[in-house]
Amino acid sequence: MPFNESSAPTSFDCPVCSTSIPIFDPSESCYFGCAHCQNYFYYGETGPIDRKTTFSTRMEPTPLSVGSEGYLDGKWVRVTGISRKREERYDDPWLEYVLETKESGYQMLSEFNGHWMLIRPAEGKYTEEKGKNVTDEDREYKLFNRYNCRVLNAVGEFYWDLLEDSKLQISEYIHPPYLLSREVGLKGTEWYKAVYKTPQEIATAFGLTNQLPKPLGIGAIQPSPAGQKRPTVAWLATRLALLIVVLQVFFYILKPQKTLFDQSYSWNSDSTRPGWNQPIVTSSFAFDGPSAMAIRLSANVDNNWVELPISLINETSGKSYEFTRTVEYYHGVDGGESWEEGAQKDEAILSRIPSGQYHLNLYPNSEGKNRFYVHVTVVQNPILYSNLFLMLILIAIYPIVLFIQQNVFEQKRWADSDFGP
Amino acid sequence: MLEKLFKIKYIVLAGGLLTAGFVWAGMYGSRLLGDDLESVEKMDNNSFQHGSGRRSGHRTGFYHK
Incomplete structure (x- = not known):
């Protein structure tokens, strides 16, 4: 059921189906949606009930119900209204929960494909730069989506006319895990700031015993796991590389280098006489x-080789340590080069x-005389040097893997946007 | 920073092991990647006497023009 009436201070009967509708905030709320008959109406303080619309679809069970209470970011919140919306161009719906708070008015929780975000009115003024970006004092947000929405259903109470939302032009700018939303309507422009919340955070906040649906795909402001690790890993990698050097x-x-032996030998070869070398x-x-x-080893080979x-x-x-080297050097002119x-x-x-006393035995052989x-x-x-370079390569591997993972993640994120970089 | 490093504790551990491996290789003069040594053989008492070495190297496959 979308209603949890236990904590509602008062209620009234739906004027259409007489189902009891709880009221949590009688001083602010004036629009109501009935979960039973799908009617949405205005209930003035003294005036008559004005039925605004009847939604064509019934609200499906939602993870949170009207009246659900919890603590988000340590602050008490209560769900007072739930709406289901979709973009005009697309069919995929999302849910918006109106949250009543004690200190900071109303907030919103939005859930799309299992991705949650907590939305609060944003203070300060923002202006779009270069037609795509918005900057505030902390960061730059990139334009991710621009749309008009349709309200598919609503239950509970609302302090504004939800149907007016379909007249808004909404622009969303992201800097994961944050989002700035600009809503341009007839009454002016309003800005909202959102932050990503994991299903686990929502379940913990509202004390849900059932698992919330797992997120599908990549959310608009879902933080990249690789991106979250990258700064620390890069910090560690640079320190390790420095330590290695x-x-x-x-x-x-x-253990300084020391030359133990340095000598030249002359040697005659004749491959036509086996065993002569x-x-x-x-x-x-x-x-x-x-x-x-x-x-x-060095040898004065010229268009020849010596093994x-x-x-x-x-x-x-x-003990005898065996190894073989080959010195070969060829040169010439071919086609003028x-x-x-x-x-x-x-x-x-x-x-x-x-440690020990050593000498070398060399068994040269070559071609010709x-x-x-x-x-x-x-x-x-x-x-x-091979050890040094090997270590530096090994140290660099994980940061590079994270870099690639983050880029793949961002590509998938922006594949859902019309404004990708 | 310690809190952040704790979140990647296995990476920190891997980095520590790499560094330890590098120190060990540096102390003992060990190449971590490849070795030019082909084999180690124990010679009889006479064969390693100065100036009497026998040919025991291995011919490698060799290409030349």
């Missing part, structure tokens, strides 16, 4: 680990190499 500098100071064996060097080791299978031998433990590919140097970085100079440099504690 500071830690990298700290490692650079604590001789290995290069370096002198030994001490390594202080566990740490990363960089082996930098370098390498063994890093720990002379104490006998010069080109080059590859480089005369390459680098291998080995992780967590333990060549004489190469191979330069070998071993560096302890090279800067692991």
